[in-house]
Amino acid sequence: MTEGEKIIKINIEEEMKSAYIDYSMSVIVSRALPDVRDGMKPVHRRVLYGMSELGLAANKPYKKSARIVGEVLGKFHPHGDSSVYFAMVRMAQDWSLRYPLVDGQGNFGSVDGDSPAAMRYTEARLNKLAEEMLVDIEKNTVDFQLNFDDSIQEPTVLPTRIPNLLVNGASGIAVGMATNMPPHNLRDTIDATIAYINNNDIEIDELIDIVKAPDFPTGGTIYGYQGVKDAFNTGKGRVVIRAKTDIEMEGNGREKIIISEIPYMVNKAELIMKIADLVNDKKIDGISNVNDESDRQGMRIVIDLKKDAIANVVLNHLYKYTAMQTSFGVNNIALVNGRPQLLNLKGLIKCFVEHRHEVVTRRTQYELDQAEKRAHILEGLIIASDNIDEVIKIIRAAKTPDEARENLIKRFELTDIQARAIVEMRLRQLTGLEQDKLRAEYEELMKEIAHLKDILANFELRMSIIKEELEEVKAKYGDERRTDIVYSSEEFNPEDFYADEEMIITISHLGYMKRTPLAEFKTQNRGGVGSKGSNTRDEDFIEHIYPASMHNTMLFFTKKGRCFWLKVYEIPEGTKNSKGRAIQNLLNIDPDDTVKAFIKVKKLNDEDYINSHYIMMGTKKGVVKKSLLKDYSRPRVNGVNAITIKENDELLQARLTNGQSEILMATRSGRAIRFNETQARCIGRTGAGVRGITLASEHDEVVGMVCVKDTEAEDILVVSEKGYGKRSKTEDYRVTNRGGKGVKTMNISEKTGELITIKNVTDDNDLMIINRSGIAIRLSVSEMRVMGRATQGVRLINLSKKQDEIASVAKVTSEAAIEQEAFEQEDNDDVVTENTKEQTNE
8 A cells, every 4th residue: 555545444235235326316317217397308308408509490401410419418418429319310200209309301210120320421400399398498497507517507407388298208217117108199288288277176087088098100009998098097007009900902802901000119120020920930821922012101011811811810810929019018207306206197297287387487587587677777778868968968077987877876866787878878879769769668668577577476377378388389280190099898888889689690601690680580380481591602501590689798619619709799780681791800710610609698797697607518529518607707809718629529519507407418310318417517618528428329429409497498399400390398308327328309210311409499489490502481489399209200391402401490589588588687698509410511
């Protein structure tokens, strides 16, 4: 140790704590978080102030970016030049800021992620909107502080006229905290600010009605509104943004998806590359080509689809696997009085209004001080003009200017400032015209002073000035929203727009679905030929028909064991003769999957109901599975697994039960089994189930399963493929153990054909029978007499062609019982599923 040196021992733990706290506070206050008043971080504020000091107004020539960066670095921001340049570049990018503050000339990057040109090549100046942030800064409206070397002053905040933090948003990562604030529409934000000024007690929900949602510079669509409401109410939320797309049809019949807007902060080039990679990896099927046709007129990404691809299915996959759907995590943390604080919508507006109030007050005080100083001088000049001869005599008699000032002060009782102004007065002010001007200026000044004092004394007047200035900014720079809003079904109730009417839902063999009012079908007598039910393609026919009411929630079960959800009113309506719409456009199911069963429930949010009801499923190979309805109470767009299906098997039917129902399963060979559902234990969604019936042979298969709640009131109806049907008492089928071979349910012969379906019916039911040629007939079950279990049955429908067969049979509520059904309890919710013979020759 050299002479004079002294080593001080310190605790390294304490020193590290102290150093890290200092570093943390520096990052939080001086780098990463914006000030709630002007929405600026220090670097952005210094860039704008530096440009202002250089005289780079919107109507002045551009200057090299390197000159601007040098000005900011040398005077205010002692950091790397890239930090200043990239901060300035971002303020010039119209895809980064909703309202750019810098007017750039040259290459400032692109939405594809291209880097901007070097600062020596680009030029910039202030945007007109940025001038609104700097206006009145010279009028002592904000506090100034010394720069890093204490050589000059810099503003601690800008006297902005625009609520910049809400309008342009901000993002930054500090130490232990981060901020991520979305941009909003200027017009809506100013309207909300004015609404707050008019009523400080305004509710956040009222402000939300004005602001609506964030408004991103790249447009897009906000998908779902709950995250927006959370962000506005609490300052935190998750906003889902989707690309804006259209589906166009080419001349050759192929569809293509056109992307015109992408989510905020998404790199267009990387998005296209990701889509191409997914296609190459075969994670997304149906896309043949992707082209970027964007130009100066706007964005246009064209996704060409293959001939058999369904646009909505491909689009859903793109939303799932690419940045075409992203989420913006809102976290409104900003510096309030130098401290980080989480703010909701009202808090942000309140802080801005308080800042504007302070700016207007300080500006008014400054203008008042200046006006009073000038009035004070004018008073002295007027005195001098009234006594001009004497004033001239005093000045001429004085040996020095100081002596002249002192003599004037003694003679006319003037102040030193007034005396100086008189001594320095020019000779031309001695003319009569100039003297009149002095008096006129003094009178105007006195009026202005009175007005300024009135402003300082009147809070309401100051607030009206703030509103006027906001209205002026809104008129100059306000524009329409760019980001659309799609309110999801949870946030509003579309059921209010639909009457709860009975519908018939039909699904064709090739997967076209529609809903048709039940009133369009007329009851006919047994044995009739029937009426034309639906126009389909030559190779298509109606395979499934289901009754439901408009407000029901439907659970769709596919042959692969998947479950999907849909509201009845979400199914497109069609006439009895229309084809319907492809089911793939309504449900996100696999192309080789088909809907086999449908369950109708009124409410999925009733805990008691979903915990006391079960779903009983049956497969073609005789497997049954029982699951709690609660397992299917949370709808998902892509569906869930309802049952694990083994090889060469498929789901046949699904029924809603109360836990005490009798289960009947029937096979093509004409045998049926009856057992209580308690014999099948309740298992989870992904289970495979247990054996329900043993098939007679390898070629035999189950054609239907029914759940009977009231064995005395409900009968069993079976129908064969040649049009024969039979109604028997449920008690005719003796109860056996699950897994047996069952008993004979119909005398099968060549004339009747094999069994095609089994139903549980009452006299209140009608039957809808549709054959493969599309002919439909409706008949009342009450017209069918009850007969023995092993008989052949009676003819239900006359088939006009020898090759024709029954395609579908469904049970519907008769017109007389519809009104009564509306008053039934939820425990009596009707459950209908449908399965028909697999048409292998099709």
